[in-house]
C-alpha cells in the first residue's frame with residue numbers, strides 16, 4: 001500500500017531572499033522547487049518545466065504567471081496550470097510567510113518511499129531538509 005506523506009512547513013528561505021517579481025530555486029526533500037514573490041504574496045511550483053525541463057525559478061514573472069526562460073511556456077503561479085500551451089501544468093505547493101521566513105508544504109518523493117518498500121514499524125521518519133540552490137543551509141524547522 002502506498003501512502004502520501006506530507007512534509008509540512010519546511011523553512012526554505014528568508015522572505016527577503018526573494019525579491020518581489022522574481023523566483024528562487026530551492027530543494028526540499030529532493031524535490032526542486034521554485035519560490036516566487038509577488039505583490040500578492042509567495043508562491044511555490046515545481047522548478048522543472050513540463051516542456052523540456054527548463055528552470056522555472058529563472059523565468060519572468062508577470063500577470064500572475066511565470067514564463068519558462070527557455071521557450072516561454074507560461075504557468076499560473078497560484079495553481080501551476082499551463083497557460084496557452086499543451087505541455088501540461090506543474091505542481092503547486094502551499095507556501096506562507098511566517099514573520100519573514102518562507103515555509104512550504106510538499107509531499108514526500110515517491111522514490112524515497114520506493115527505497116524503503118517495507119518500512120520498519122519502529123523506524124523514525126527522515127527529517128525534512130531544505131537547501132537553497134547555491135546557498136547556505138537554512139536553520140529552521142517546523143518546531
Ligand code: FES
Nearest residue numbers: 049052054068071
Ligand atoms: S523548457 Fe520550458 S518552455 Fe521549453
